[in-house]
Every structure is written in structure tokens, then in C-alpha cells.
Amino acid sequence: MIQKTAIIGMGALGLLYADIIASAKGPAGVSFVMDRERLEKYRGMVFDCNGQKKTFPMECCEDASPADLVIVAVKYNGLAAALDTMKNCVGKDTVILSVMNGISSEKIIGERYGHGRLIDTVAQGMDAMKFGSRLTYTKRGELRIGAEDESQEANLRLVAAYFDEIGMPYTVEKDILHRLWGKFMLNVGVNQTCMAYETNYGGALAEGSGANRTMLAAMREVIALANAEGIRLSEQDLDEYVDILKTLSPEGMPSMRQDAVSKRPTEVEMFAGTVIPMAGAHGIPVPANVFLYETIKKMEQAYT
Structure with missing residues (x-):
């Protein structure tokens, strides 16, 4: 069962998914994990999420503990640093989702943390934009998730059950x-x-x-x-x-x-x-x- 989610990356998608999770699970259900410099910069920041003022838990990567789910939501040029940032968040049973663009992030993350703990994910249909602390969107889209092979099937079912629980729009793809x-x-x-x-x-x-x-x-x-x-x-x-x-x-x-x-x-x-x-x-x-x-x-x- 997924209880605690760590999000790496505080851009438009990171904020969008943090908002969905926090609305369903409360502030204890999700946190942004970042390096100490970013934490000092962003700690306590009030975000405008489609007109609603929101704050989210944040923690330093050096003090983080394993999460049940890690969502990687950084830009391509930030992925190498993100792999180090998330290391304390990844425990024995942690599942990892990448909502990054492109076709290579799953392979790069899998080489570091293991292919079997990944669920291939495509974020589509949203028009979220973030400038400064303001997030706006008219469509929040959905996540398309799927397993490339049997090693990912159990985690796919776990994530699908979690998405059902929190009301995350998603579709399971047979050919991810x-x-x-x-x-x-x-x-x-x-x-x-x-x-x-x-x-x-x-x-x-x-x-x-x-x-x-x-x-x-x-x-x-x-x-x-x-x-x-x-x-x-x-x-x-x-x-x-x-x-x-x-x-x-x-x-x-x-x-x-x-x-x-x-x-x-x-x-x-x-x-x-x-x-x-x-x-x-x-x-x-x-x-x-x-x-x-x-x-x-x-x-x-x-x-x-």
C-alpha cells in the first residue's frame, strides 16, 4: 500500500500532482524533496494553484527517508542531479514513476535504481503552466501507465490502486x-x-x-x-x-x-x-x- 509519496521537481507537473495527492491524503501524504540550498529558498513558500493558496511539505534530501512512491518531475538537464537527490527516498520496496518528457528517463533511472521498481508513465492532456509560484491549468490531463515486462506488473497494480484511492486520472496501457x-x-x-x-x-x-x-x-x-x-x-x-x-x-x-x-x-x-x-x-x-x-x-x- 502506498502511503508516502516523495516528489523530485517543483515545476508545473510536480505542483499539479502534489496538489492532487495532498487534497486526497493530507499534507502527510506527499512532500517535495530537494537539496539544502533549494530548501532554504523555497521553504514555506505559498503557491497559487489555480487561484487557491497552497503550501506543501518540503524536506532536505540529506534527511529524507524511504518513500513508498517517488515521482520524478524534473527537466531533462536536471535528471542527473535528481538521481542523487532521491537516493535516500528509495528503499527496498519503493516504486518510481517518471513524468518527464522523452523516451530515455526510465532507462536512465532504471540503470541507477533497478528496472523492476519503475512503472513506465506518460503524462498527457494537461495544459499546466507555472511561472514563479503560480500554477494555472484548464486541463489536468491524465497519466498513462504500464508495464514493459512481468517484473513491473505487481507495482503497476499497486500504483493503479493508489491512483483509484486518491482520484488521480489514469489509464493502464497494454502497450506502454x-x-x-x-x-x-x-x-x-x-x-x-x-x-x-x-x-x-x-x-x-x-x-x-x-x-x-x-x-x-x-x-x-x-x-x-x-x-x-x-x-x-x-x-x-x-x-x-x-x-x-x-x-x-x-x-x-x-x-x-x-x-x-x-x-x-x-x-x-x-x-x-x-x-x-x-x-x-x-x-x-x-x-x-x-x-x-x-x-x-x-x-x-x-x-x-
């Missing part, structure tokens, strides 16, 4: 790798496009625009790559994810565009930076991703 690649396809398209074109969901969806053409081209390049990797993505998957985008606030923006607005390093290496070398190994041309990578790198250099 297909879902991981589908979400990756979406992120490669919309996250990078919104940053490169300095636009929002509405701009990326404007039919016939340069942003829309680039987004769809980048997504189709991921379809070709996934097929080469043995994952059967198709145009039907692309249409499904574009339909999800259409349910979000047109004024909303994905995490990469939020990073650019706040002048933070982005996750471009996890998106085009992953697609380009993998596609090269298969001899697949990916001009849209090359364009996005080069454009975003120049933008980052201009503000960092």
Missing part, C-alpha cells in the same frame, strides 16, 4: 512503449515548434501556417524513426495527438516555450537532440528536426 513514443512524437512537434516560432498551442495548430507545417513534419519524422525502432506509430497516432492539442487552451504553451519566456535552458537535447542521431543511425532524413534544433540552440545562446 507505443504510448511513450506517441507522446514523444507530440513533444518533438509542439514543444519545439512553439519555442522556435515563439507561439502558443493556437499558433501551432493554425492550419497552413509555417508553425503548423513544421510541427507536423517533425512529428512525421518521429513516426519514421519509431517504425525503424520497431514501434508502430502511424498517421492515426498523429491525428489522435493533434486532437488532444485541440482540447487545450489556445493561449496555453508547452514547457519548452515556458522555459524560453523565463530564459531557462530547454530540453531540446531530449527532443531533436535525440531524434537526429537516432535517425542518422537508420539513414532517415529529419530536416524539420535539424531546423528546430539549430533554431532553438541559437535562441538559447541569445538569452543565456
